Amino acid sequence: MNKSIFYHAGCPVCITAEHDIVNLIGSDNIEIIHLGNDPSKIKSAELAGVQSVPALLTPNGNVLHINFGASIADVKG
Amino acid sequence: MNKSIFYHAGCPVCITAEHDIVNLIGSDNIEIIHLGNDPSKIKSAELAGVQSVPALLTPNGNVLHINFGASIADVKG
Numbered sequence: 001m002n003k004s005i006f007y008h009a010g011c012p013v014c015i016t017a018e019h020d021i022v023n024l025i026g027s028d029n030i031e032i033i034h035l036g037n038d039p040s041k042i043k044s045a046e047l048a049g050v051q052s053v054p055a056l057l058t059p060n061g062n063v064l065h066i067n068f069g070a071s072i073a074d075v076k077g
Numbered sequence: 078m079n080k081s082i083f084y085h086a087g088c089p090v091c092i093t094a095e096h097d098i099v100n101l102i103g104s105d106n107i108e109i110i111h112l113g114n115d116p117s118k119i120k121s122a123e124l125a126g127v128q129s130v131p132a133l134l135t136p137n138g139n140v141l142h143i144n145f146g147a148s149i150a151d152v153k154g
Contacts, residue, residue: 004101020135024081024102058097067142 002059003029007045009036014054017066021056079136080106084122086113091131094143098133 006021008014022030033041035053045055049063056064083098085091099107110118112130122132126140133141 016139017141020137020139020141023137024106024135029101058101060097060100062093062097064094064097064143 003031004059005031005033005048005057006054007033007035007041007050007057008054010034011053013067017054021066080108081136082108082110082125082134083131084110084112084118084127084134085131087111088130090144094131098131098143 004025006018008018018032022032033045035042035045045057048057048061050057050065051063052065054066056066058064081102083095085095095109099109110122112119112122122134125134125138127134127142128140129142131143133143135141
């Protein structure tokens with residue numbers, strides 16, 4: 001199985017969700033991308049369908065938007 | 078580790094999210110509750126902090142709201 005990708009931007013709700021997701025799925029099965037620290041990844045996140053963070057891109061290409069932390073537009077700003 | 082509980086109400090986004098979550102976490106580690114079919118569970122879901130479905134209640138008591146399918150108020154109606 002390919003890894004899932006967890007996109008976040010460092011907001012408190014993101015960090016809480018990150019810990020929960022990593023605990024549930026296992027850190028070996030997930031790649032964490034901080035869009036605030038690594039804005040070069042924003043474009044690929046958008047193309048994958050990420051509309052807000054935190055979000056989990058699953059191996060089959062679905063995007064699960066978790067809570068509503070910050071819109072992609074806010075992360076860009 | 079205690080099981081996670083995945084709350085949903087049968088909406089299309091719920092079903093997609095359910096499949097993804099079960100694939101990621103494993104069906105042995107999760108209990109699925111359909112609030113539309115089992116409205117007696119709505120009260121405990123609300124007390125756990127579920128505000129919309131689909132939502133994942135993690136073993137440590139956090140609620141991850143996934144996408145925004147239907148508000149609890151809608152499920153009640």
